[in-house]
Each structure stands twice: as C-alpha cells, then as structure tokens.
Amino acid sequence: MPLDDPWFNPPSSLPVSKNKQGNANAHAAKLIQITDLHLFADQESCYFHGNTYQNLLNVLSHIAQHHGDADALIMTGDITQDHTTASYQLLQQTLQQAIAKSNLALPVVWLPGNHDEVALMNEHFFAAPFMTEKYLKVADWHILLCNSKGSTPAGWISEEHQSEIIHVLNAIPENEHAILFCHHHPLPIDGYLDKHILENGSGWLTNVSQYPQVRCIFHGHVHNEYHINFKQIDIFATPATSIQFEKQTVDWQISQLPPAYRVILLPLSKTEAHCTQPATIETFVEWLA
Numbered sequence: 433m434p435l436d437d438p439w440f441n442p443p444s445s446l447p448v449s450k451n452k453q454g455n456a457n458a459h460a461a462k463l464i465q466i467t468d469l470h471l472f473a474d475q476e477s478c479y480f481h482g483n484t485y486q487n488l489l490n491v492l493s494h495i496a497q498h499h500g501d502a503d504a505l506i507m508t509g510d511i512t513q514d515h516t517t518a519s520y521q522l523l524q525q526t527l528q529q530a531i532a533k534s535n536l537a538l539p540v541v542w543l544p545g546n547h548d549e550v551a552l553m554n555e556h557f558f559a560a561p562f563m564t565e566k567y568l569k570v571a572d573w574h575i576l577l578c579n580s581k582g583s584t585p586a587g588w589i590s591e592e593h594q595s596e597i598i599h600v601l602n603a604i605p606e607n608e609h610a611i612l613f614c615h616h617h618p619l620p621i622d623g624y625l626d627k628h629i630l631e632n633g634s635g636w637l638t639n640v641s642q643y644p645q646v647r648c649i650f651h652g653h654v655h656n657e658y659h660i661n662f663k664q665i666d667i668f669a670t671p672a673t674s675i676q677f678e679k680q681t682v683d684w685q686i687s688q689l690p691p692a693y694r695v696i697l698l699p700l701s702k703t704e705a706h707c708t709q710p711a712t713i714e715t716f717v718e719w720l721a
C-alpha cells in the first residue's frame with residue numbers, strides 16, 4: 433500500500449448479525465478480538481514456554497465451538513515473533529483453513545503491533561476471509577482500527593493519523609457510537625510493559641474523549657486482562673492467544689495463565705430518537721482452561 437493511501441476509507445458494512453435472526457436477545461454484532469499471536473515460521477517453535485501456533489489452533493477451535501455466531505474477527509497485532517514472511521503465510525493459511533472447515537464464516541480484519549510490518553500484512557491478509565478495511569459499520573456502531581505502531585517497541589500515533597481518526601469521529605452522528613481498536617495500551621498498567629506504552633496515549637485519549645460517541649477502546653500488547661476508564665471511555669486490554677505476562681511487576685515475568693481472547697457484544701440501538709444512551713457494551717475474556 434503506498435504511503436499516501438488513506439488509512440480509513442468510507443465504512444464497510446458488516447452483514448446483519450447471525451445472532452440477530454429470530455433471537456429476542458439479539459445484539460447488533462458479536463465481535464471476537466484476538467491479539468499477540470507471536471507466531472514463528474516453524475510450527476514447533478516456542479515463545480518462552482508456549483507453542484504459539486498450537487495455542488492459536490486451540491483458540492480458533494474454542495471460538496468455532498463457543499462463538500460460531502460471531503460476526504467479525506479483529507486481530508490487534510503482534511502476529512509474528514520472528515518477523516519472517518513465513519510466519520505471516522502460516523497465519524494466512526491457518527485462518528483460511530480454520531474458517532473453511534468450521535462453522536465460522538466471518539471476515540477477519542487487522543491492525544499492526546510493534547512486531548509487525550504493515551506491508552507484509554497487506555501482502556498476506558487481503559483475500560477472503562481477510563479484509564484490509566480499517567473502518568467497519570454495523571447498525572449505529574462505528575468500528576475503527578487504529579495504527580499505534582511507532583519506530584520503537586513503544587507505541588506512537590502520528591499527528592497525521594490522529595487527524596484521520598478525528599476526521600472520522602467528526603462525521604459520526606451524535607446519536608451513534610464508536611469503538612476503537614489499537615495495539616498499545618494508552619494508559620499505564622503499573623507494570624513492566626509501561627516501558628513500551630503508547631507514548632502519546634494520554635494526549636490521544638484527551639482528543640478522542642471530546643467525542644461522546646467514543647464508548648470503548650480495545651487493545652493488546654500487555655498480555656493480560658485489564659480494564660481502565662478515561663472519562664466516558666472504557667479501555668479494555670485483551671490477553672494474548674500466545675502466552676501471558678504477570679501483572680504489576682517491575683521486571684518482565686511470564687505468567688502461567690492460559691491463552692485467551694475477547695468477546696464483544698454490541699447492543700442494538702434504542703429506537704427512540706431522543707435516547708442517546710444505548711445499553712452497555714457487553715464484553716468478556718474467554719480463557720482456555
């Protein structure tokens with residue numbers, strides 16, 4: 433993708449949710465977030481104690497078994513650990529096969545982590561089930577996939593990209609809603625990974641929180657589950673499909689927690705025109721026991 437291509441195009445609509453059909457407890461959409469896959473070219477390689485390829489296969493079969501009605505899969509970065517083209521090919525084939533041979537029929541969208549190269553992702557993740565779109569819409573929900581990859585392992589959202597995000601938010605009607613995804617954590621988690629935080633995260637949050645449409649931010653990178661508030665915005669960290677890190681440690685410590693992923697249920701909009709407060713977004717982490 434040439435650098436001058438816009439990050440966001442006009443929104444791509446997700447189809448009517450599968451769970452909406454004939455279901456009184458319907459949602460506008462069920463989204464699945466997976467993050468921090470840390471794959472290698474070699475399927476036997478381990479990241480610390482974890483075989484990241486096997487852990488991903490287990491996560492995908494858990495999703496197919498428990499959330500076959502999901503409407504989209506959102507990958508929030510750190511696909512690769514060894515930075516090889518073969519690791520991206522491995523994910524491309526794995527997801528295509530997993531989706532083809534299971535009951536999952538859903539688009540896969542993505543954004544980069546600090547370990548990723550956007551060019552390699554564009555090269556491998558564009559044909560179905562992958563989509564390169566970074567702006568999705570379903571009912572009155574606007575889903576933005578933002579790029580927090582900087583020039584170091586820490587995160588940075590460029591001035592230009594911040595303007596693109598604000599440009600999209602400006603166009604969202606006041607009675608509609610936005611959720612944002614990025615790789616890095618925008619606020620400290622009080623742990624080792626704060627060394628690699630989204631360095632301009634608090635300024636970015638201040639900017640996007642000017643828009644009451646923004647309801648939640650979901651990220652990865654910290655390899656554990658967190659939930660923090662910033663003004664009206666709920667910020668959720670999703671654990672990795674690979675391995676987890678201990679919380680609140682000054683040094684880097686590996687946790688024995690299992691692989692995990694997040695489920696996000698976007699509520700249907702209230703039909704009353706005067707109502708600007710929809711039901712709360714429901715979200716939870718699925719841990720593979």
Ligand SMILES: [Zn+2]
Binds near residue numbers: 545546615
């Ligand atoms: Zn990361």
